[in-house]
Amino acid sequence: xxxxxxxxxxxxxxxxxxxxxxxxxxxxxxxxxxxxxxxxxxxxxxxxxxxxxxxxxxxxxxxxxxxxxxxxxxxxxxxxxxxxxxxxxxxxxxxxxxxxxx
Numbered sequence: 001x002x003x004x005x006x007x008x009x010x011x012x013x014x015x016x017x018x019x020x021x022x023x024x025x026x027x028x029x030x031x032x033x034x035x036x037x038x039x040x041x042x043x044x045x046x047x048x049x050x051x052x053x054x055x056x057x058x059x060x061x062x063x064x065x066x067x068x069x070x071x072x073x074x075x076x077x078x079x080x081x082x083x084x085x086x087x088x089x090x091x092x093x094x095x096x097x098x099x100x101x102x
Contacts, residue, residue, distance in 0.1 A: 007039035008095050016092030023061045032056045036067045045069055051076050063090050078102050
């Protein structure tokens with residue numbers, strides 16, 4: 001995956017249509033997990049200072065997939081601290097960039 005725009009576009013295009021597909025070994029779920037770190041530019045978020053994490057569910061599909069950027073000095077998980085997160089609309093019609101607090 002070359003860039004953030006392509007990553008977001010692919011998730012938006014395919015996530016809603018794959019709702020009825022089996023979650024286990026799902027190619028899009030694997031793509032979401034494995035390509036988020038590549039999609040988020042390292043020059044904006046150096047990996048020594050930032051942790052990138054994405055999810056579309058654990059065990060079963062999440063209603064809303066997400067990609068989070070955690071500043072390691074403040075937070076390394078969505079349960080505590082402040083972080084930047086891309087939240088996808090459940091119907092696949094948009095994505096929001098949000099500052100969240102765990």
